[in-house]
Structure formats: structure tokens, C-alpha cells
Amino acid sequence: xxxxxxxxxxxxxxxxxxxxxxxxxxxxxxxxxxxxxxxxxxxxxxxxxxxxxxxxxxxxxxxxxxxxxxxxxxxxxxxxxxxxxxxxxxxxxxxxxxxxxxxxxxxxxxxxxxxxxxxxxxxxxxxxxxxxxxxxxxxxxxxxxxxxxxxxxxxxxxxxxxxxxxxxxxxxxxxxxxxxxxxxxxxxxxxxxxxxxxxxxxxxxxxxxxxxxxxxxxxxxxxxxxxxxxxxxxxxxxxxxxxxxxxxxxxxxxxxxxxxxxxxxxxxxxxxxxxxxxxxxxxxxxxxxxxxxxxxxxxxxxxxxxxxxxxxxxxxxxxxxxxxxxxxxxxxxxxxxxxxxxxxxxxxxxxxxxxxxxxxxxxxxxxxxxxxxxxxxxxxxxxxxxxxxxxxxxxxxxxxxxxxxxxxxxxxxxxxxxxxxxxxxxxxxxxxxxxxxxxxxxxxxxxxxxxxxxxxxxxxxxxxxxxxxxxxxxxxxxxxxxxxxxxxxxxxxxxxxxxxxxxxxxxxxxxxxxxxxxxxxxxxxxxxxxxxxxxxx
Amino acid sequence: xxxxxxxxxxxxxxxxxxxxxxxxxxxxxxxxxxxxxxxxxxxxxxxxxxxxxxxxxxxxxxxxxxxxxxxxxxxxxxxxxxxxxxxxxxxxxxxxxxxxxxxxxxxxxxxxxxxxxxxxxxxxxxxxxxxxxxxxxxxxxxxxxxxxxxxxxxxxxxxxxxxxxxxxxxxxxxxxxxxxxxxxxxxxxxxxxxxxxxxxxxxxxxxxxxxxxxxxxxxxxxxxxxxxxxxx
Numbered sequence: 005x006x007x008x009x010x011x012x013x014x015x016x017x018x019x020x021x022x023x024x025x026x027x028x029x030x031x032x033x034x035x036x037x038x039x040x041x042x043x044x045x046x047x048x049x050x051x052x053x054x055x056x057x058x059x060x061x062x063x064x065x066x067x068x069x070x071x072x073x074x075x076x077x078x079x080x081x082x083x084x085x086x087x088x089x090x091x092x093x094x095x096x097x098x099x100x101x102x103x104x105x106x107x108x109x110x111x112x113x114x115x116x117x118x119x120x121x122x123x124x125x126x127x128x129x130x131x132x133x134x135x136x137x138x139x140x141x142x143x144x145x146x147x148x149x150x151x152x153x154x155x156x157x158x159x160x161x162x163x164x165x166x167x168x169x170x171x172x173x174x175x176x177x178x179x180x181x182x183x184x185x186x187x188x189x190x191x192x193x194x195x196x197x198x199x200x201x202x203x204x205x206x207x208x209x210x211x212x213x214x215x216x217x218x219x220x221x222x223x224x225x226x227x228x229x230x231x232x233x234x235x236x237x238x239x240x241x242x243x244x245x246x247x248x249x250x251x252x253x254x255x256x257x258x259x260x261x262x263x264x265x266x267x268x269x270x271x272x273x274x275x276x277x278x279x280x281x282x283x284x285x286x287x288x289x290x291x292x293x294x295x296x297x298x299x300x301x302x303x304x305x306x307x308x309x310x311x312x313x314x315x316x317x318x319x320x321x322x323x324x325x326x327x328x329x330x331x332x333x334x335x336x337x338x339x340x341x342x343x344x345x346x347x348x349x350x351x352x353x354x355x356x357x358x359x360x361x362x363x364x365x366x367x368x369x370x371x372x373x374x375x376x377x378x379x380x381x382x383x384x385x386x387x388x389x390x391x392x393x394x395x396x397x398x399x400x401x402x403x404x405x406x407x408x409x410x411x412x413x414x415x416x417x418x419x420x421x422x423x424x425x426x427x428x429x430x431x432x433x434x435x436x437x438x439x440x441x442x443x444x445x446x447x448x449x450x451x452x453x454x455x456x457x458x459x460x461x462x463x464x465x466x467x468x469x470x471x472x473x474x475x476x477x478x479x480x481x482x483x484x485x486x487x488x489x490x491x492x493x494x495x496x497x498x499x500x501x502x503x504x505x506x507x508x509x510x511x512x513x514x515x516x517x518x519x520x521x522x523x524x525x526x527x528x529x530x531x532x533x534x535x536x537x538x539x540x541x
Numbered sequence: 542x543x544x545x546x547x548x549x550x551x552x553x554x555x556x557x558x559x560x561x562x563x564x565x566x567x568x569x570x571x572x573x574x575x576x577x578x579x580x581x582x583x584x585x586x587x588x589x590x591x592x593x594x595x596x597x598x599x600x601x602x603x604x605x606x607x608x609x610x611x612x613x614x615x616x617x618x619x620x621x622x623x624x625x626x627x628x629x630x631x632x633x634x635x636x637x638x639x640x641x642x643x644x645x646x647x648x649x650x651x652x653x654x655x656x657x658x659x660x661x662x663x664x665x666x667x668x669x670x671x672x673x674x675x676x677x678x679x680x681x682x683x684x685x686x687x688x689x690x691x692x693x694x695x696x697x698x699x700x701x702x703x704x705x706x707x708x709x710x711x712x713x714x715x716x717x718x719x720x721x722x723x724x725x726x727x728x729x730x731x732x733x734x735x736x737x738x739x740x741x742x743x744x745x746x747x748x749x750x751x752x753x754x755x756x757x758x759x760x761x762x763x764x765x766x767x768x769x770x771x772x773x
Contacts, residue, residue: 302626302665309627309634317638325626328665394622396681398591400639401611537606539586540593 008104008112040126061236063207064139066214068149069229075121075153076160076225077189081182083164093280107261110168114161121157125150145236152232159224159250162257169264192222206355220246224253302328315406318397322387322414334414334421338382342426345378346371350434361508368440368511371430375444376451379419380483383455386415392463397536405533412456419452420445443514450521451487457528458482464532486528490520542567543588543689543720548596550583550744557583558594558744565720565737567688570711572731573724575741576770581724582619584741585693588722589616600689612640615687619694619724621674623666629653629677630662636681645684652680655706672698679707683714690714692723696730708734728766738762740769 023030091100091113099109136146171177200213220230220242227246234242306327312320326333349370353363388411391397397407423445431441462479494513501509543565550558558580565571573581587594590605603610623632630649637645653659656676661669669677675698682690692711696704712734714721723731728738740748747769755762 302667304628304663304665307628307630307663309631309638312638314639314641317635320638321624321627321631321635324631325624328626394624395589395591395616395618396636396639399589399611399614399616401608402639403608537590538593539591 007102008099008108011099012112012116059138060208060211061139061141062211062215064141064211065229065233066211068152068232069214069219069225071153072156072225072229073189073193075125076156076163079117079160080163080167080185080189083167110165114165117164118157118161121160122154125153125157141236148232148235152228155250156224156228159228159253162254163224165261166257169261188223189225192219192226224250227253304328315400315402315410317410318391318400318407319410319413322411325387326414334418335425338379338418339422339425341378341382342375342422343429345374346426346430347433349374350430354434364434364436364440365507365510367430367434368436368444371427372444372447372514375423375426375448379422379448379451380455383415383452383459386412386418386456386459388412388415389459389463392539398538404536407536408460408529408533411536412460415456416453419455420449423448423452440511443511443518446518447514447521450518450525453525454483454486454521457525457532458486460532460535461528464535486524487517487521490517490524493517493520542601543722544597544599545584545588546597548584548587548594548598550580550587550592550594556744558587561596561744561746563737563739563746563749565689565722567718567720568715569736570715570721570723570731570734571737571739572728572735573722573739573741574726574728574766576726579726579741579770580744581726581741582693583744585616585691585722585724589614589691591616612685613688615682615685615690617675617679617682617690617692617695619697621671621678623669623674623677625665625667627666628663629658629666629669629680632666632677632681633684636684640685642685648686649680649684652683655710656680656703672700672703675699676703679710683710687719689720690722692721694725695723696725696727704730728763740766742769 023033095109095113099112136143167181171181196213196216196219199216200209203209203213220226227249230242231246231250234240234246309317309320309324312318323333330336350367353367353370356363356366358366388408391411397411400407427436427441427444427448430436430444431438436444458479461482462475466475466478493516497513497516498510501507501513545564546562548558548561549556561584563571573584575581583592586592588598588600588605590611598605600610601613603613605614624635627635630653633645633649633652636642637649650659653662656679658673658676658680661673664673666674666677675695679695695707699707711721711723715734715736723735725731735752737749737751739746740750748765750760750762750765754760
């Protein structure tokens with residue numbers, strides 16, 4: 005254990021020293037620390053600026069419950085499959101083969117993950133001040149909320165250790181563990197969701213639903229929530245009951261861990277190896293299919309690309325690859341996220357008490373803005389970017405501009421299809437006009453063109469040698485510059501419409517945005533026509 | 542024929558290749574030998590048209606970045622990069638379609654057999670081991686019947702059978718009039734068939750010998766290599 009401790013402390017020390025040589029990273033950390041301190045001070049002084057508009061504290065309880073689930077469930081589910089990435093390749097190579105007990109190595113891995121997660125949560129401390137302001141809670145209660153999250157992270161790590169101890173690579177036990185977790189976590193959540201929709205979708209309903217007493221009985225998640233809100237509501241019985249339950253859980257886990265025989269190296273090894281390769285690719289700005297598919301088994305049904313000659317073969321190859329990634333070509337997680345977002349926007353606005361015109365406008369406006377914003381995050385994993393990591397696209401004896409168009413064709417079609425599906429469905433469900441739907445689709449698609457061409461320009465400027473951080477920063481800057489003129493024209497039109505009382509025509513402000521975005525994208529494509537001439541173009 | 546004239550490749554702070562000039566005739570095997578970091582792979586990538594450079598590179602009379610030159614060039618990278626979601630056979634189909642090849646299937650089957658990939662033809666790129674990926678990469682480059690072939694450390698990761706087969710393929714390519722460049726830091730691996738050797742160090746060609754000149758003078762190539770690379 006001494007050697008592990010030595011390595012752990014040395015790593016922390018060296019990372020701190022390393023910051024000296026990376027001023028940008030150091031500045032970022034200082035900025036985060038200042039935000040955290042600022043947030044803490046803001047939380048302490050927030051009550052001074054309290055207004056009369058205070059939200060029901062049960063909404064906070066609901067949001068807190070969701071937050072706990074979001075933080076914990078992925079970690080726990082990954083533990084069942086031994087997919088946690090708390091070991092690095094250097095650990096596998098150096099520590100796994102060293103004469104150190106597997107339990108100590110697991111404690112080291114889990115401990116490191118714990119530290120990372122706690123630091124991550126602390127970096128969001130400034131949000132505590134928002135809770136203080138919105139729900140009129142004291143700074144002490146805000147601190148309890150944060151400490152609750154930290155305790156939850158510790159408990160999740162204990163659950164992880166318990167799962168590793170119990171499952172230990174045994175497939176039968178892994179499956180049983182999975183079902184137990186699904187039962188404990190998802191059934192109460194499903195019941196709550198059903199209650200939420202039966203009761204009627206509203207913000208108050210959300211608070212009421214997630215404050216239902218039975219949710220407090222869910223092991224660990226519910227107990228923790230019960231303890232935290234027991235403290236906030238000054239309910240001593242709840243504090244005592246949930247404290248005892250949590251302490252008992254901790255004792256049981258540690259005892260089980262001590263008496264169990266564990267053997268998890270094999271399970272961890274493969275995952276660590278592929279994660280290591282993926283991270284290396286990611287850091288060097290590469291996007292690969294494995295990055296998104298992980299260890300997912302791909303079924304090969306139909307063999308052959310079947311179509312294409314010259315440059316357009318690249319497009320048909322992308323279609324073949326897409327058919328392997330998902331059963332329905334062009335529909336993926338992006339489409340699902342978009343549909344869920346649109347549903348949330350639509351139902352959320354439906355629950356408000358503004359008049360019909362405003363509801364319609366707000367719905368389409370938020371769908372366009374948030375939908376285009378979400379698309380931004382998915383646009384960096386386009387097919388054509390994956391081509392850049394391989395020599396073939398440069399070697400193919402075709403005109404580089406043709407290759408560029410064909411290689412990015414799926415990325416140009418994808419936003420159009422997503423836009424058509426999402427805006428049409430949203431239009432039908434939420435009663436939008438045909439004009440709303442068409443302009444919504446056009447703006448959303450045109451943003452897809454912008455993201456695509458901005459991506460191409462970023463590659464042209466930085467090439468494959470640039471770091472991921474610089475690449476993303478530059479990409480964001482280029483996107484901002486590209487869309488700015490269109491957005492300015494749209495804002496001017498909106499102001500004009502509102503001043504003249506024709507706010508119901510606001511959707512037409514989307515027309516100049518989509519036209520501008522398309523034109524500027526075409527120009528960008530033309531300027532970058534030689535990007536596939538060689539790796540450094 | 543491959544002609545490289547005054548090739549210089551500079552990165553921001555360093556010079557990877559400096560004033561490299563050499564020619565490879567049809568039916569000739571030239572070996573770029575040198576230690577790690579000598580600039581062999583960079584030179585190969587410049588010839589393949591993957592990097593920007595100063596100087597002149599022509600492939601069968603065409604500038605290396607011309608479409609016609611690309612059509613005549615086969616390149617086997619040091620690190621194979623298959624498409625994760627295409628099967629081995631689809632890799633061949635992709636190359637054949639992209640290069641507009643006709644009647645390529647027989648050649649593809651022959652390559653599969655020689656590299657012992659026939660039973661794996663429907664395996665996806667992501668399921669292949671490093672060695673298999675290297676074999677696919679070799680097959681893709683040779684499928685186009687290139688007039689110039691660039692091999693960057695081709696034997697790394699291959700099993701003994703594949704090494705033997707690849708050596709035979711290289712000799713066959715030479716006999717068919719293909720100009721071949723092989724980059725390697727292991728002279729032993731090419732000792733049986735090299736025609737010309739270019740020993741590189743610090744981005745420059747430090748010595749150039751032909752098999753005939755070495756055989757006539759009785760010079761020890763290995764000694765020459767170490768005298769250059771280790772300063773002995």
C-alpha cells in the first residue's frame with residue numbers, strides 16, 4: 005500500500021508542478037476556484053437580496069433526487085459490467101502485476117475516482133447560491149445539499165466496491181446484480197413518472213412527485229435524500245432513521261469487502277485497454293467509430309457497399325457504416341435527444357398560462373434555438389472527420405473538392421432529416437403552423453451546414469496535429485463568427501416586429517438566418533476545397 | 542518510376558527532411574534505412590502526398606499530388622488504419638470503387654489467400670488484430686496494381702507466414718516492373734532483395750549504395766549503417 009500511496013501523492017504533486025508549464029490550464033483552474041469561492045460567498049450573502057418570489061422547496065427536493073440519480077446510476081451500472089474507467093493503462097501494466105493485493109488496488113482505483121468526482125462536484129458549488137436565492141434556504145442548508153452529494157459519491161464508490169466483490173467476473177452474479185439494480189432504481193422511478201403524468205405535467209407536480217414518501221425508501225438514493233431533507237426540514241426522526249440505515253450500509257459493505265475473494269483484473273483489463281486507445285485518439289483530436297460504439301457487438305447482415313464510383317464511393321461507404329451503427333440510417337442518439345428536448349419544451353410551455361400566440365412563438369423559438377445548440381455538440385463526430393485519421397481519403401485519385409463534398413454528404417443530410425422529423429412531429433403534437441415547421445426545419449438544417457463547414461475550416465487551420473482543446477475553442481469561435489451576421493439581421497427584424505406590434509410574424513426572422521447560414525457555408529466549403537489534398541491542408 | 546528531388550520537410554521548429562534526392566527505377570527496390578526519428582516515415586508520407594513539402598516528387602512522370610499519380614501509387618502506412626465498420630472484403634470493394642478498378646475480384650481473392658485472410662473476409666475492421674489490420678492495409682495497396690509502392694515498416698506486427706509471403710510479393714512486384722520504396726530500421730529484414738539502400742540520419746541521406754557497388758567493393762553494409770547512425 006505504501007507504494008500505491010507514494011505513486012498517488014507523487015502523481016498529484018507532479019500534476020500540480022506540471023501546471024507551471026501549462027499556463028492556460030492553470031488559468032482555467034484558478035478561474036474555477038474563483039467561481040467556487042464566488043459561489044460560496046454569493047450563497048452566504050444571497051438572503052440579503054431575497055425577493056418575494058420563492059419557489060416551493062419540494063421542487064428543489066425533486067431536482068435533488070434527479071441529480072443524485074444522474075450522478076450515481078451510470079457509475080453503478082458501469083461497475084456491474086466492470087466498465088468503470090478508474091484504472092489507467094499504466095496501472096494495468098505496473099500495478100496489476102506488482103505484488104499488491106487486488107483489494108488494495110481496488111481501493112486505490114475507487115479512491116481516485118472518488119477524489120475526481122468530489123472535485124467535479126465542488127466545481128459546481130456556485131450553483132448552491134442559485135438554490136439559496138430560488139428556494140429561500142439558508143447557506144447552511146445549501147452546504148448540506150453539497151455535502152449530501154459528496155456523501156452520495158462516497159456511497160456510490162462503496163456500492164462499486166461491493167459489486168466488484170460480489171460479482172468478481174461471475175456472469176451469473178453480474179446478471180443478478182443488474183436485475184437487482186434495475187429493480188431498486190427503475191421501478192420507483194417508473195412509478196414516480198406515471199404519477200407525474202397522471203397528476204398533470206407542471207412544475208409543482210414535479211416537486212410533488214419527487215417528494216413522494218416511497219422514494220425515500222429506495223436504498224441509498226432515497227436514504228440519502230431523506231437524510232439531507234430531514235436536516236433541511238429539521239425532522240429529527242428522519243435524520244435518525246436514515247443516518248442509521250446509511251451507517252449500517254457502510255458497515256455491511258466494508259465487512260463484505262473484507263471477507264470476499266475478488267478477481268476482477270481480467271474484466272477491467274480489456275475495458276482499460278480500449279478506453280486508453282479511445283482517450284489517446286480523443287486527445288489527439290481523432291474521432292473513431294469505436295469511440296462511440298465502445299464494445300458494442302456489430303451484426304453484419306448484408307455484405308458489400310454495393311454502389312459508387314470514384315469520390316461518391318465515400319458517401320456510399322458511410323451509408324454502409326451507418327447501417328451497421330444503427331438499424332435506421334441517419335436516426336441516432338442526436339434524433340432521440342432532439343425529440344425529447346422538443347417534447348420537454350412543448351409540454352413545458354403548454355403548462356404555462358400565456359396566450360396561444362405567445363405559446364406558439366415561444367415553442368418554435370425555443371425549439372429552434374435549443375435544437376440548433378444541441379446539434380452543435382453532435383456535429384463534431386461527423387463521418388468525414390473520421391476519414392481524416394486514415395490515409396485513404398487523401399490517396400483516392402479524385403478531385404479533393406469532390407471528395408470533400410462526398411465525404412461530408414451524410415453530415416449535410418443528417419440535420420435535414422433530423423429537422424424534418426423533429427419539427428414535423430412537434431408541429432403536429434403542439435399545433436404549430438406549417439410556416440413555423442418549414443422555417444424551423446430550414447433554420448435547424450442551415451445550422452447543420454454551418455457546423456459542418458466550421459468543422460472543415462477548423463481542420464484546415466489546425467490540421468490533425470492540433471490538440472482537442474484548441475480545436476474545440478477555434479471551432480466555437482468560427483461558428484460564432486459565421487452565424488453572427490444572420491443572427492444580427494434576425495434580431496433587428498424581431499425588434500422591428502415587436503415595436504410595430506407584429507410579434508406574431510416573428511418566425512419570419514428565421515428566413516434570413518437560414519439563408520445567411522447556407523450562403524456562408526457554401527463560401528466556406530469553396531474556400532476549403534483543397535482540405536483533402538493532404539493531411540496538412 | 543519515382544523521382545524525389547531536393548525534398549525538404551520542415552515543421553515549426555524542426556527540419557524532418559532536408560534536401561533529399563533519389564530515384565527509384567521501375568523494377569527496383571530502394572530501402573530507406575535509419576534509426577527511429579531519422580525522417581524515413583516523413584519522407585514516405587511526403588512521397589505519398591500526405592504532407593506538404595518543398596522540392597519535387599514525381600511518380601511515373603506525374604507530380605505526386607496529381608490524380609494520375611495517385612492512381613499509380615500504393616501506400617502501406619506504418620500504423621494500419623482500417624475502417625472499423627467495414628468488413629475486409631468491403632475494404633477491397635471500397636478501394637476498387639474509389640479507384641474505379643475493373644475486374645478486381647480475382648486479384649482480391651488471390652491477395653486474401655496469400656495473406657491467409659480468406660476465412661476472415663466478413664470480419665469487421667474493428668475486430669481485427671494489429672497484424673491482420675496490417676495485412677488488410679497491404680492488400681488494399683496492392684489491389685490497385687500500383688506502379689510505385691511505398692512500404693513504411695511493413696514487417697512490423699506480421700506473423701512469420703505473412704512476412705515470408707510479403708517478401709515474395711515484393712520480389713514479384715519488382716519482377717513486374719514496380720518501383721518499390723521500403724522504410725525500415727531493420728536491415729536484416731530486406732537483406733535478400735534490396736537493390737538500393739539510402740541510409741538516413743537527422744533527416745538527411747547520409748549514404749547511398751547499390752547492391753552492385755557493395756558486392757563489388759565488399760563493403761559491410763551493417764558496419765556502414767552503424768558508423769553513420771552511431772558515429773562509430
